[in-house]
Amino acid sequence: MLAGEEGHATQKAMQILVALGKIYGAERLVGVSSVQVSGVSYKNLGDAGLEFLDELAQDGRARVKTTLNPAGMSLTGWKSQGIPRDFAKKQLKVIDAYERLGIEISCTCTPYLAGNEPSFGQHIAWGESSAVAYANSVLGARTNREGGPSALAASLTGRTPLYGLHLDENRLPTLGVEVEALLDSPEDFSALGYFVGKAAQDGVPYFSGINRAGLEELKTLSAALASSGGVAMFHIAGLTPESEMISAKVESLSFTEGNLVETRSMLNDEGSPDFISIGCPHCSINEMSTVAKLLEGRKVRREMWVCCSREVKRRSDEAGYSRLIEKSGAKVVTDTCMVVAPVEDIGYKVVATNSAKACHYMRNNGLRVRFLPLEACVAEAVKLA
Numbered sequence: 001m002l003a004g005e006e007g008h009a010t011q012k013a014m015q016i017l018v019a020l021g022k023i024y025g026a027e028r029l030v031g032v033s034s035v036q037v038s039g040v041s042y043k044n045l046g047d048a049g050l051e052f053l054d055e056l057a058q059d060g061r062a063r064v065k066t067t068l069n070p071a072g073m074s075l076t077g078w079k080s081q082g083i084p085r086d087f088a089k090k091q092l093k094v095i096d097a098y099e100r101l102g103i104e105i106s107c108t109c110t111p112y113l114a115g116n117e118p119s120f121g122q123h124i125a126w127g128e129s130s131a132v133a134y135a136n137s138v139l140g141a142r143t144n145r146e147g148g149p150s151a152l153a154a155s156l157t158g159r160t161p162l163y164g165l166h167l168d169e170n171r172l173p174t175l176g177v178e179v180e181a182l183l184d185s186p187e188d189f190s191a192l193g194y195f196v197g198k199a200a201q202d203g204v205p206y207f208s209g210i211n212r213a214g215l216e217e218l219k220t221l222s223a224a225l226a227s228s229g230g231v232a233m234f235h236i237a238g239l240t241p242e243s244e245m246i247s248a249k250v251e252s253l254s255f256t257e258g259n260l261v262e263t264r265s266m267l268n269d270e271g272s273p274d275f276i277s278i279g280c281p282h283c284s285i286n287e288m289s290t291v292a293k294l295l296e297g298r299k300v301r302r303e304m305w306v307c308c309s310r311e312v313k314r315r316s317d318e319a320g321y322s323r324l325i326e327k328s329g330a331k332v333v334t335d336t337c338m339v340v341a342p343v344e345d346i347g348y349k350v351v352a353t354n355s356a357k358a359c360h361y362m363r364n365n366g367l368r369v370r371f372l373p374l375e376a377c378v379a380e381a382v383k384l385a
């Protein structure tokens with residue numbers, strides 16, 4: 001591949017992987033069973049990124065199952081989202097290049113809820129930070145936090161350099177976290193992740209004191225840990241698959257009721273929301289059901305997006321949840337999310353959401369944010385002006 005015998009794109013991809021392997025001291029490459037490619041929104045890629053993809057799509061093809069992160073808009077409903085036409089044209093070109101590369105146009109940050117669910121111990125190369133933390137920690141798969149080009153290179157070659165979280169010794173905890181606060185909603189787990197991510201940075205937190213955490217809690221915890229810090233793996237005593245294999249004693253901190261209140265308030269700016277968005281990371285089918293029940297028989301007075309994968313939308317359509325959500329005037333949005341879509345260009349100023357990760361990035365994008373529990377987000381959406 002490196003000699004160019006398998007084409008230009010494969011050669012370029014292998015050059016990227018060899019360079020990375022040298023930087024990180026990898027002994028060799030390892031085969032991967034799946035890839036998740038990030039860097040899909042034209043908002044992040046720009047023209048240079050589009051040219052790079054176009055070049056690779058001349059003769060490059062995915063060699064393993066490869067799914068795609070959210071794009072900057074719904075690929076079919078972008079007009080009703082208010083997306084500028086020029087942006088849409090470029091975004092569709094990006095998607096066309098990925099399609100030619102043989103990548104599934106799944107456009108979701110929860111590939112593990114949409115047919116790309118790796119097994120324990122499998123090596124993968126994923127590039128969506130929240131999914132990376134989930135795959136390593138909850139599923140026990142092995143991936144580094146790949147950038148767009150390195151994930152794509154893994155897809156075109158079926159390989160990744162063997163370093164970092166592919167190796168046992170780097171999966172050990174670096175920081176203990178004793179959870180003293182009572183966590184009784186996914187939003188509380190989101191706040192916990194946001195607080196701990198800052199302290200752990202790119203380390204591996206080990207939580208104790210958590211007795212129960214379902215898919216929704218683990219999904220939002222993963223996302224928050226990876227946004228305020230660079231956490232790509234964590235353990236929860238008695239809950240996550242590798243937690244029992246560990247005995248290392250590390251420095252630890254506590255997460256108290258006071259820390260929970262403080263974190264919530266830090267993610268709340270002044271102002272009344274003009275945009276409400278749920279689904280960061282993309283909603284599970286249970287979340288679609290909860291939102292549908294909360295919206296049943298009500299009318300939203302502000303723009304409201306409920307973001308999910310195409311697969312979850314299909315199931316939500318079948319179960320009748322999508323119809324209840326859309327009857328209220330809210331939108332079931334696939335392929336994109338509030339962070340990677342250019343919502344600031346559409347003109348929204350204050351966004352309410354139940355995700356600490358979304359608050360973090362939307363604030364960076366210049367919006368004011370309100371971090372609220374799901375029920376309170378819906379209450380804001382239906383409130384009379």
Ligand code: F3S
Nearest residue numbers: 109130280281337339
């Ligand atoms: Fe997914 Fe967008 Fe949040 S990609 S994790 S919904 S910022």
